[in-house]
Amino acid sequence: MTASKTAAAVKPARAARKEPPAEAAAETSELMMGELSELLGYALKRAQLRVFEDFLQSVAPVQLTPAQFSVLLLLDANPGRNQTEIATTLGILRPNFVAMLDALESRGLCQRTRSPSDRRSHILMLTDKGRATLARAKKLVATRHEARLTELLGRDNSEALLAMLAKIAREF
Amino acid sequence: MTASKTAAAVKPARAARKEPPAEAAAETSELMMGELSELLGYALKRAQLRVFEDFLQSVAPVQLTPAQFSVLLLLDANPGRNQTEIATTLGILRPNFVAMLDALESRGLCQRTRSPSDRRSHILMLTDKGRATLARAKKLVATRHEARLTELLGRDNSEALLAMLAKIAREF
DNA sequence: TATTGTTATACTCTATAACTATA
């Protein structure tokens, strides 16, 4: 691929247009995307769906969804936090986090324990199996998923993309 | 495993530590995002949610969702197509497109008419009201929504972002 | 009285099978 040097150098790389059949016969010609091609929200949604789909496939050996992977990552980086803290940090509502945790805990990947200081809280921790699974998942994500993505865009562009998306989520 | 060891291209998320609560005072300290900050899929999802949320708000006067707006745009660019063609182009399954069209048609924005050549098909067209609503929506999107997004990222970066997202959706 | 985890519930999206009317 023609890897560009800077973020702003990325070109639309228009897929070579297929010529509309010269014969006046073809009933099913290509539809015009029109101004949809310029809609950032539309591109964002389509890219997100594709990336999640590829993530799922890449990480299939450990059977983790993007959401589950994000929970394990956060538990690893923040051992000893409670459900509310982990859930809200991920933008997950507390009621919806219960079933998610049930699934992870029933697979032996993490553990709930009542906090001695505040017996209302459930302290969350990865189990050894959870850490092992996370490590394996990280490797799959890096080698199967992100490597290909970085290859597609180029390293610099890939980092620029991540930075812009984070900025949108944070400041828009 | 700490990711901040070698890795030439990895830039430290934050070189200078913000004072971690040296004293045993702050009970509810900030959680570590950890490697979640490097996950493109996560950033993609959060950005997408934020952008759709802002779209909805910006376009509230005409009461259109991002999906409905994309349908109107596509109908405008491709008058006289049938439901299957419009739906599949947008990645919408035919069964799910029925209710969407019902909503738009009941608001008088578009119209289904049986094709004379193939009476199974419904030819789709925007009504005058649909075109007027679309025009108004486009203006709102441009001035309220995309203008602010472009301002946040800069024009060149904004275009680079769109190009990269489209590339991911198309080629990844 | 307020908060944590939880249940119940509802609404949107998405996905599949099957029906009808046409072809």
Next chain:
DNA sequence: TATAGTTATAGAGTATAACAATA
């Protein structure tokens, strides 16, 4: 037989209210 639109339905994801235990 196959296709277009449709219905029914089921599953995720997401949202709010309310309850028991605890503070």
